[in-house]
Amino acid sequence: MRPDATDALFKILADPTRRRILDHLAEQSPLNVTQLAAKFPDLVTSGISKHLMGLRSAGLVHATRDGRQQIYSLDAAAMASRLAPWLKKYDRFWGTALERLRQLAEDEEKE
Amino acid sequence: MRPDATDALFKILADPTRRRILDHLAEQSPLNVTQLAAKFPDLVTSGISKHLMGLRSAGLVHATRDGRQQIYSLDAAAMASRLAPWLKKYDRFWGTALERLRQLAEDEEKE
């Protein structure tokens, strides 16, 4: 009943805008708040900042300060380790799915 | 802006009760609605039914009818294939994380 770490992770990942922020940071890191906000023309900077605060307190990104700017980077290792316990529950089923995933990645590389 | 398949997936996975339903179905399938509802003493059957309908329309579980009972099973292959496109975006980062995941699974088997 009381929310655990996995609950917090999926709650954070539930929002499309936050996942898109992660996508952008995966493609290019680091970025400051205004650079990220520029990628979302129909959103306002404070909203992006709020999402980033959430992502940071969830530990999926980390921020360093340069002057007055907060510079965000993806923490992919943290993402993987937060996700692992949940994925592990279904190992029994998608042991083959991981193979398939690896295959997808290899197919991608060939293009 | 318009929601895509990944948005729908994470929206469905966002709710802790729905993930727990998936957990139960991973542990034991198939189960009918009342059997599943019995696992959630502080929730009412109609709520569980509603969640199951959501999971079914998201394609993560499938239901067969036996008399007047709807019998639900986990569709782990579907889960994996829905999750793969998103996971694939981060392959570059957690190529090693997949190894780590496999390692976790192997450690589990030893116990």
Next chain:
DNA sequence: ATGTTATCTTACCCCGTGGTAAGATAATAA
């Protein structure tokens, strides 16, 4: 046929939260 059981449907409440706007804070510039 009626009664009963299992599930779905509908309507409703209410809390959480994404989004915005405006003010506060902090750091650079002049």
Next chain:
DNA sequence: TTATTATCTTACCACGGGGTAAGATAACAT
């Protein structure tokens, strides 16, 4: 110092959605 820029904070609104309760359906029992 003052002005400006970048970010955070706060307050607020509005919508979505989880949860419940009660009614509707459908299938079996008698």
